[in-house]
Amino acid sequence: MRDKDMTDISRVLEEELAEAFEVKDEKALKRYVILLLENVMGREKAEKQFVELRSDIKVLAETMQEGFRQMEKRFEQIDKRFEQVDKRFEDMYHYMDKRFEQIDKRFEDMYHYMDKRFEDLNKRIGFMSWFTPTIVTLLLTLVMAAMKFL
Secondary structure (H helix, E strand, C coil), X not given: CCHHHHHHHHXXXXXXXXXXXXXXXXXXXXXXXXXXXXXXXXXXXXXXXXXXXXXXXXXXXXXXXXXXXXXHHHHHHHHHHHHHHHHHHHHHHHHHHHHHHHHHHHHHHHHHHHHHHHHHHHHXXXXXXXXXXXXXXXXXXXXXXXXXXX
């Protein structure tokens, strides 16, 4: 309240109390009215502060709830990103698994090819190792037989 309003209320209270009661001390009456008004004003101020505080708490609670909702949304987005990353790793794993299977098949095919080549080479060397002494013996026999006839 403003000072003018306070003065008017104080004056009215003094007059009403003076008429209602027998006043022995005017100064005591003024002090009583001042104390009464300060008490009333203190209560009004406390009530006003309580209402403001309650309003502030409500705003704070709403702000916190909104913050929690935002955090929940962020966590959901993070979960989705982790699921996407997990899917990528899974897809990459399957891709790498297929690649390794293809590489294993190539090595297996190459092993069989090389094994066959070595078998063929071994047969040729075996044939040559049998054929060469046989031809040399046959040639020597022919040469010796020709020398006997000559």
